[in-house]
Amino acid sequence: MPEFHAQVIDPSIPAAELLKQQSSLSKQQIKQAMKKGAVWISDADSSHKRLRRVDKILKIGQQLHLYYDAQILGLQVDAAVLIADEGDYSVWYKPYGMLSQGSKWGDHCTINRWVEQNHPPQRPAFIVNRLDRAAQGLMLIAHTKSAASALSGLFERRAINKKYTALVSGSFPKELILDTAIDEKNALSKASLLAYESNTNKSLVCIEIETGRKHQIRKHLSGAGFPIIGDRLYGPDVDESSVNLCLVSTYLAFNCPITGLDKSYRLKDDYLPQVG
Structure with a gap:
């Protein structure tokens, strides 16, 4: 799986053009990879994060990284389903094949990225609990860092x-x-x-x-x-x-650390495997 890395020397050159010079890929392919989370930018202080904005102004000394795997970038998953919106967090049904965590090769098939792109109004989405790629069911998605920390604490203390x-x-x-x-x-x-x-x-x-x-x-x-x-x-x-x-x-129940209220969520039988 090819990787491409480019040093920013001339900040007037857009990211897509700079990566095009380092690879045999078209600008359109690079822009799609950027949208799907396969392009990263790193600074001199070693910070490393995904780059999605084509028009982001670059700085001298930064590095661009493109991790391009056509098979991974071509993956598609079924839609997640909103079960409950609690404001600071929401509860979702994660379908088979959707990921709980991305990789350097992309994050477009993760539930948090799906929620960010499809749940109006647009909000940040932070993973609280995880399910295997092959498993299905209820997942908590926090919409603030403080809510993510509080809800994650419940799992750590086995209070769910x-x-x-x-x-x-x-x-x-x-x-x-x-x-x-x-x-x-x-x-x-x-x-x-x-x-x-x-x-x-x-x-x-x-x-x-x-x-x-x-x-x-x-x-x-x-x-x-x-x-x-x-x-x-x-x-x-x-x-x-x-x-x-x-x-x-199929079931999550806990005392909400934000409101102090008891909360419980149960999937409908429609989502369950059939014994017959």
Whole structure:
């Protein structure tokens, strides 16, 4: 994946033109990459941030960086759905494939960038909690740095009640406590049966987690013999490439650190995987 870097010597030369001189790309390609978060600018003090404005006035000594991957820049995702707007923050449904965090190669497929561009009135958007790219469900997006800090603190103190719904293979028991360590760290998940369909031998399961290890739910359920349908990392060696991961963050409840009010959000059943 090609990278292009350019030193600003003549500030009268626009960023797109300067990067065009360093690459074989057209100005239009560079402008699109800039819009999608693949162009960065760094100063002598080592600050490094995305550059989106084509008309930004450059300074001598700055450096431009273009990380161009046509495949990444060509990715598209389904729209996020607004669940609740609380002013200082909002609650969204993140669809399959949308990212919680961008990279130097772009951020146009991240939920915070999507919210910034599509949620009127236009406001900053800061990630509070994260979901895997393959997972779906509720995410909190803060619109001020102070709200982001306060809400993130709730997750750090485990002061948020979170529930997930998963469609798994097999006949799940009524309740199951999963406490197998993950990456040599304690991990605890509690799962309960919501529904079972004998014709498909699939179970709909509600999961609550006491810890937040990477891929905790996916690893715990697979390790217990109930892999999540569509899990291409921890599921069985069968071709289910046409099935998305059936794991959804369905419920969030907490005492709002901004208003002091108890808040709870639950996804409608329309967003849940079907057991039959």
